[in-house]
Amino acid sequence: MSSETKQILTTDGIPLEISLKKAERKNKIKAFLLVAPLLLFLIITYIFPIGEMFTRSIDDKMITNMLPKTFKSMETWDGKELPSEEVFASFLSDFKILVEKKEHGKLAQRLNKEKNGFNTITKKLFRQVKRNKIDETQSIKEQIMKVHKRWRNVEYWQAIKRTAPPYTSAKYLKAMDMYLNEDNKITQVSEDRRIHRILWLRTVEVAFFVTVFCFLMGYPIAHLLATLPMKYSNLLMICVLLPFWTSLLVRTASWMILLQQQGVVNDFFVMIGIVADDNRPEMMYNKVGTYVAMTQILLPFMVLPLYSVMKTISPSLMRAGKSLGGTPFVAFWKVYFPLTIPGIGAGCLLVFILAIGYYITPALVGGASGTLISNQIAYHMKTTLDWSFASAMGLMLLGGVLVIYWLYNKLVGVDNIKLG
Amino acid sequence: MSKNTEFVKFDKVDKSYDGKVLVVKDLNLNISEGEFITMLGPSGSGKTTCLMMLAGFETPTNGEIYLDSNPISNIPPHKRGIGMVFQNYALFPHMTVYENLAFPLRVRKVQKDEIDKKVDKALSMVSLSGFESRMPAQLSGGQQQRVAVARALVFDPAVVLMDEPLGALDKNLRESMQYEIKHIHENIGVTVVYVTHDQGEALTMSNRIAVFNDGKVQQLSSPDKLYEEPVNSFVAEFIGENNTFGGEVTDISKDVCKVKLQNGEILANPISVNSKGDKTTVSIRPERALINPKDKMDNNQTGKIEEVIYHGDHTRVRLDLLGNKEFILKVPNSSNELDLKLGNEIKVGWNSQDARALDPK
Numbered sequence: 001m002s003s004e005t006k007q008i009l010t011t012d013g014i015p016l017e018i019s020l021k022k023a024e025r026k027n028k029i030k031a032f033l034l035v036a037p038l039l040l041f042l043i044i045t046y047i048f049p050i051g052e053m054f055t056r057s058i059d060d061k062m063i064t065n066m067l068p069k070t071f072k073s074m075e076t077w078d079g080k081e082l083p084s085e086e087v088f089a090s091f092l093s094d095f096k097i098l099v100e101k102k103e104h105g106k107l108a109q110r111l112n113k114e115k116n117g118f119n120t121i122t123k124k125l126f127r128q129v130k131r132n133k134i135d136e137t138q139s140i141k142e143q144i145m146k147v148h149k150r151w152r153n154v155e156y157w158q159a160i161k162r163t164a165p166p167y168t169s170a171k172y173l174k175a176m177d178m179y180l181n182e183d184n185k186i187t188q189v190s191e192d193r194r195i196h197r198i199l200w201l202r203t204v205e206v207a208f209f210v211t212v213f214c215f216l217m218g219y220p221i222a223h224l225l226a227t228l229p230m231k232y233s234n235l236l237m238i239c240v241l242l243p244f245w246t247s248l249l250v251r252t253a254s255w256m257i258l259l260q261q262q263g264v265v266n267d268f269f270v271m272i273g274i275v276a277d278d279n280r281p282e283m284m285y286n287k288v289g290t291y292v293a294m295t296q297i298l299l300p301f302m303v304l305p306l307y308s309v310m311k312t313i314s315p316s317l318m319r320a321g322k323s324l325g326g327t328p329f330v331a332f333w334k335v336y337f338p339l340t341i342p343g344i345g346a347g348c349l350l351v352f353i354l355a356i357g358y359y360i361t362p363a364l365v366g367g368a369s370g371t372l373i374s375n376q377i378a379y380h381m382k383t384t385l386d387w388s389f390a391s392a393m394g395l396m397l398l399g400g401v402l403v404i405y406w407l408y409n410k411l412v413g414v415d416n417i418k419l420g
Numbered sequence: 421m422s423k424n425t426e427f428v429k430f431d432k433v434d435k436s437y438d439g440k441v442l443v444v445k446d447l448n449l450n451i452s453e454g455e456f457i458t459m460l461g462p463s464g465s466g467k468t469t470c471l472m473m474l475a476g477f478e479t480p481t482n483g484e485i486y487l488d489s490n491p492i493s494n495i496p497p498h499k500r501g502i503g504m505v506f507q508n509y510a511l512f513p514h515m516t517v518y519e520n521l522a523f524p525l526r527v528r529k530v531q532k533d534e535i536d537k538k539v540d541k542a543l544s545m546v547s548l549s550g551f552e553s554r555m556p557a558q559l560s561g562g563q564q565q566r567v568a569v570a571r572a573l574v575f576d577p578a579v580v581l582m583d584e585p586l587g588a589l590d591k592n593l594r595e596s597m598q599y600e601i602k603h604i605h606e607n608i609g610v611t612v613v614y615v616t617h618d619q620g621e622a623l624t625m626s627n628r629i630a631v632f633n634d635g636k637v638q639q640l641s642s643p644d645k646l647y648e649e650p651v652n653s654f655v656a657e658f659i660g661e662n663n664t665f666g667g668e669v670t671d672i673s674k675d676v677c678k679v680k681l682q683n684g685e686i687l688a689n690p691i692s693v694n695s696k697g698d699k700t701t702v703s704i705r706p707e708r709a710l711i712n713p714k715d716k717m718d719n720n721q722t723g724k725i726e727e728v729i730y731h732g733d734h735t736r737v738r739l740d741l742l743g744n745k746e747f748i749l750k751v752p753n754s755s756n757e758l759d760l761k762l763g764n765e766i767k768v769g770w771n772s773q774d775a776r777a778l779d780p781k
Contacts, residue, residue, distance in 0.1 A: 320510035322497040323475055324524035325575065331498075334523070338514045 050398070057392035060168035063110050066103065067094045071164040079161055082154050088141040091160075092134065099129050115159040121148040171392035176200075196376070196393075203372040206290055206362075207355035213295040214302040214351045215344065221299075222306035222343070227315070240303050248297065252364045255293040259283040259365065285367025293361045298354055302347040309343030345412045353401050373397060424488065427453040427611055428474065428579060433483035435469055443469050445635040447483070451613065453578075456605050458614040458622040461632030462658070467615050470632075471581050474613060476500050488578065498527075503572035503580040503610075507587055509564045511556040517543070517567050518552035524575040542574040545604060562593045569601065579611045586621060598624050619659050623647065631655050647705075652692065653778040656703040663709070663747050665702040666780065669693050676718075676772050684742040687718050687772035692779045699780035704770055706748045711737075713769035720769045723747060728760050735760060741768060 008016040064071065069090035077083045098104045104126050111118035124147050128134055134143050145152045162184065173179050173186060177194040181187040188194070221240065225233050243251060258264045266280045275281060283289055313336065321331030359374040366372070373393060380390040428451040435444040444466040451457050459467035472478040474485060476497030484491045492500055503524075512520050521539045530538070543549050546566035556564055565585060572580050582601075586594045602625045605612050616622055622629050623643040631638045631646065631654075639646060639655045650656035653664070665686065671678035677690040679702055688702045710717070723741035734750050737760055741747040749768065751760065760766075 314508060314510060316506045316508060316510040317512060319475075319477055319497070320504065320506055320512070321523070322477075323500075323502060323504040324527070324571065325498050325501070326523070326527045327498055328496075330527055335512055 053391040056388045057171050058167045061166045063163045064166040066107050070094050074161050083157055085141045088144050092140050121150045124148050171389045175393045199373045207352050210294045210355045211348050211352045214299050218302035222303050225307045226310035252361050259289050284365050287370045289365035290362045290370040293365050298351045301350045305346035306343040309340055313339050425452040426450045429486040431484050433480045436481045454609045456612045456627045458626035458629045460622040460629050465632040466635040467632045471615050475504050501577050503577035505568045505572045505582040505585045507584045509568040517554050521571050521574050542570040546570045561589050582614045584616050653701045653781050661706050663704045669698045682743045688775040688777040689773050691776045693777045700777040701781045702775050702777050704775045706750045708774040709768050709770040712767050717769035718772045725764050
């Protein structure tokens, strides 16, 4: 018959492959157009902001643009001895431009962050430049070094060189309570200033325990939902979904009413005599409040995936387990439970990821010991306006979630997730 | 060794789910050891409920079930030692075939090498040796079915229950599985209680069949008796094909009675009629009525052909006979000398013995 290389033709003599592509092109375009709005939406509202956040968090271009000539001439400097005359000259010319633009203050601020002491010596240099005391026909190096003894210290020039790259990891290190010291080594901040690490740990801890509590409470509910007759399970389902239909703020506020010291729960405890009236336990503005409120709010996210998985497990499997001689516990543990693992995985992943970035509830009921990293992010967004730091922490949170996802995929397999 | 004829015994068992309707009414049923008994009936007739009560997933509302003379109503399912094959096999999807079969042995704390031996034996019994490490989802429907059967038998239960186990298979596979299950039963001699709504299945496999309707056993007898000698019109209708005439008894003697129909009179075998004036439904199997009978028969009628349907090995002829427009005849394909044309009048004859006068519908 035909040789291997021979093209297969359609009845009309067009090569089959081309004909097929032609026939499918229309469908492909249609399919693409259908998803295009969503794709565009995602790019604008998700991918682009994340990229923007990332650049913002590592951006250090300001100083790079302030001292272009200096950094250019510093490229050949080995950073051990004081730099050459050329470096000093270019630094002066950069500085003069900054003085004209009245931006030398910003430079001093930025350099001072890198190394303490720059503020003073930059001001001194500024005064000299302003009075035109520096004679450009003579050695600029000598003259600048005379302005202040620190200009003679190589460490300060090293600090300037360190700021040369347009990008910096300083914000990320700061979020981990660390910084780059003079020797370019990652160092921890002093113990009394380490606040972020506590927050990270607390965030993970709260997310973990909220996930555990949600699982312990959600599993029986989901099982009941999946096995009850329709008319009861619908009612129960509405109870589970009811929190979804209530505003998050309303729910959190109602928890505040319940949990405060003069609140309903405490009143009840006093009434039945568990606690004394003058010794009411604090259940709010601490971790207890955060745990209780977050567990309640995130519970549906655990129940729904579990329910959807349990719904598909035939009741005859449990019966088979029992009829084959397994006690009800063995039948549950060996047959039913392993089959619900996809739902457990999905529910736990969902709750954990939501909990790790939770913001409103801890802000309202968390108090000082119940705030999480997201509250810190919000604080830097709104109060200190250090957006790059907020971006860095936000991205670290995102990175953490991705790591958890990756771990989950390694351990359980993402294909095992079942959301509905 | 004499076999225990009351190995499984339902004693005056009633069952109600809602306190208003009895799903099973006064069930008395003895199953002897090693017997293959089928509960046959339309859906909702209570047969599956009986099986579930025997397995322990439902409790009788009244009465008691005995297994080997011990009352079992208060024994939980996992202690009854009854194997069960479920409608959709109920294989554990997260376990391999081996693990599925080992499950009943492991929960009984059987030694590892003993488990291996038994699993091996059970798998070779259903000719699935070498499939140990497969997952159930990797097996075809028929193979899953066999694994389910093997799993129900692997721990040597005294009784095996099967709840419409072949319902999900296609026709050819169902037939070959019927023989296979029958042979397994013959080989190991276990007592089998089988539930189905498929009469063909029941007829090929069982020693005895209990026909259920409306929560009651209508007839309990061997397959041939059930087919040849139905005791009431429900059984006659439910098992096989059936031609019926409704009428009134005008004369009755020991073996024969005269039944007056709307337009005509026939002779019939009095089964559940006692006296003149009784209303009755006369039932005749299609293959017992012959066209142009050569032998002398005591019922001879003429009918008009309404429809002829070719069925390969036989031809079905629908007649208008004595006012019954649904009178079916089965004509073997060999008798091609007959002139089966629409509208033709043909002679039909049958023996009064084969026309059973049963209770009126």
